[in-house]
Amino acid sequence: MNDTWKNILISLLSAFLAFATSYYFYTEQLEINKLDLHKDFDKNYFSKPKFPSDNIVLTVNNEEKEQLGIMKISLVNFSTKNYLDIPIKIKLTPIDAKNFKILSYSAVGEKEFYDNITEEKKMKFDGESYNFSYIVSSMNRTEKSDYGLQLRILFEGNEEPKISISAKNVSVQDYDVSHSPYQKNLNFKASLFGIGALIVLFIIVMFLMLAILSPIISWSTRKSDVKNRQKYAKELFDVIKSESLQTGTTDEELRDFIATMLYKQQLERWNNKTIIGKWSLGMIAPNIEDHRIEL
Secondary structure (H helix, E strand, O other), X not given: OHHHHHHHHHHHHHHHHHHHHHHHHHHHHHOOOEEEEEEEEEEEEEEOOOOOOOOOOEXXXXXXXXXXXXXXXXEEOOOOOOEEEEEEEEEEEOOOHHXXXXXXXXXXEHHXXXXXXXXXXXXXXXXXXXXXXXXXXXXXXXXXXXXXXXXXXXXXXXXXXXXXXXXOOEEEEEOOHHHOHHHHHHHHHHHHHHHHHHHHHHHHHHHHHHHHHHXXXXXXXXXXXXXXXXXXXXXXXXXXXXXXXXXXXXXXXXXXXXXXXXXXXXXXXXXXXXXXXXXXXXXXXXXXXXXXXXX
8 A cells, every 4th residue: 555655656746747847848948039930922812804805904013914923921929039120131032033023012010010110221133032121120929920020022923932031139930830839838738738637547547446456356365365474474483493482382372372473463554554555455354363374
């Protein structure tokens, strides 16, 4: 019984350490100094309708177009830090620069505010890439997927360009909802629930073992247990006889002395057990005859 409770205590301490470790890594993950990059590319944002009997024209800046696409480049702040006056540079590199053209663009901040976004330099095409430069006056942390900066680009082309972003004192990683503190909190709660469920399951299993299996085992091994007790009593009897430790006593008296001694020892242990401990032993109280050997 003592070993059982010791195992339960060890399991509870292990669960606590697992909880503490999980919480430590959870808080460490929230301290990651990164912004998440989310991309949305739609090459068929607008297409010129085709009606044989009508002359419908799609134009941009007085130029006729067959098809227009839109691309949204968003930065999401899942970290625990709010950023102020952060310079951000965005580079778009088309796979085929001849077949990709930016027609219009605009940048917006969190909650659709334009005032906290300043275009440091006008967009520049260097022959290979389109370069954008902004200063974001504030990019607050978010627990969900609210962007702190979104660059919207109207373009002609079919292939999604490569995107690279640099921000001062902060790195950028691909968007993943698992980076969200809200999602991490859900995962942490799920882990905590799983640990709690395992602890409850372990306690239930231990209770079932004590309540059902332990008494059954005690009853089923009753004969073997008595046999081992008598074997031990016989060993004591032989040692005392061979060493002449009880001179002047008959074999029957020595046998009864040993049986009484071992019985009282077991009885004291039995009396010190709780009702649960006695139940786990099948409610089989000590019997002096279990220690009495045959001569």
